[in-house]
Amino acid sequence: MFKRIGAWFYRKYRIIIPVTAGIIILMAIVLILKSVTLSQRADPVLAVVNGYRIRVSEFKEKTAALPEFFQSYVITNRSQFLQDLIDRELIYQKARLSRHARNQEFKRRLAELKKDILVQEYVRREILENPRIPEEEMHQYYQNQTGEFVQPASIHLYEILVSERATAENVVRRCKEGENFEDLAQKYSQAPSAPSGGDLGFIREGKIPKHLEEVAFKLFPNQVSSPIQTEGGFYILKAGQKILSRQLDYKEAVPLIKKMLASKYGEQNYKDFLKDLRAKARIKVVGEAIEKIRF
Template sequence: MENKILAIVNGVQILDKHLDEAIMRYPADRRQYLETPVGREQLLEQMISFELMYNYGKELGTDSSEEYLNQVEKAKKDLLTQIVIGNELSKVEISDDEAEKYYNDNKENFKEMEQVQAKHILVETEEEANEVAKKIAEGLSFEEAAQSHSSCPSSQNGGDLGFFTRGRMVPEFEEAAFKLNLGEVSAPVQTQFGFHLIKVEDKKEERVKPLEEVKEVIKQNLLQEKQNQRYFDLTEELKSKYRVEVYK
């Protein structure tokens, strides 16, 4: 892509790449707007404005003022501190063996409970539930029946409640759902909300997630812990090297 000149302010060029670099410093949700033609034009105007203010400050001699020099020293100190911390923490690594050991020592943390994916139709009376069940038995799809008869907001999705584990639904509903075979429609199930017809679409047995599925998450968590420890240890080490006086 041609890196064209977008503006020249007092002899300084603002290029396409400068605009792209500025956009990348914004959060992802803001970048989406700034990458549009209107957003880019607004950002360019802001960059031109900043460049003008910079030149004006130089003209006024603000870059020689005590306020400016103090801020520069503070920024230099903060930047040096952040670079040192970043360099030290970048030395910390987590091996695959460390991740595997943590996984083997903590498998209970990676258990996935038994789940079912169910659809349901909610009506007020058992008589209504039986009437809907009869229509389904005669060929009406469960999803169409849910859209036509169910009072639950899930009716918009054909009654689909997605996957859920035990303890997420009221006891009567949960007991019936976990007992059903795939594709089977339950008899009317009464709960505090009314009468339900339930159909189970899928089941997931209880399992321990395999190492490969969770390894990267483990490594990130261990890395953060190890980096925190490195930061603490280095701080304590430097306390013995440089004089520290704390007054309370």
């Protein structure tokens, strides 16, 4: 009897089962593709170099690694900096296929470089950036240096960069007539932010060139500026939400206090860390060998 019921159930539902499984798989694929699409929208492509995509995240990362003076230069000369990244990628693609990439000495140096970077990263993140500092000293530092813990004003900023004044004035006119700023940025802007509608995110005071900052922080929310002439072209700015400068409370200031006191406590933490490592390790120093080294 159970066999007959089982056979009937299989005949009735054997088509439904694989179809249902197929639908589930298809839905999963759609969700994956959707998430990939959303992530790509959040990180637009600025250039494609022989298949390699240079994205906004890489542009920002490379900019952040520069000294502050050069960061200001990049903000007003973005196209040139993007060209520098393109040239760097072209050279890398050429070099990785050359005999130099297969050279044993290069591989040895690369392994040493990876070791150095990992050691530096571990020490920085685990010891120097997270020092053990007495709570009472952090409280005392906060009370004595309250003026250091003020969050600067910031503004959600959008930009359009064009090379001709006539184009800039045309864009401003169309914005005043009600056209969408983000759509115009995607169509006309030559800045790396163009694919994301000119969205620069929140910009703090002191982080963009003075002549742009003075205009940006005077704008009302949703107000569009007149064209601003720079060496890199004509900028049009649009203001979003503004956040006023304010005093940070102690809890908010703790990460900053740790950074400020890191040099004082980081060195001692590093010494304690090494002392503990050495105590747990098996180390044998061959003294006479080091004396035989010739330079």
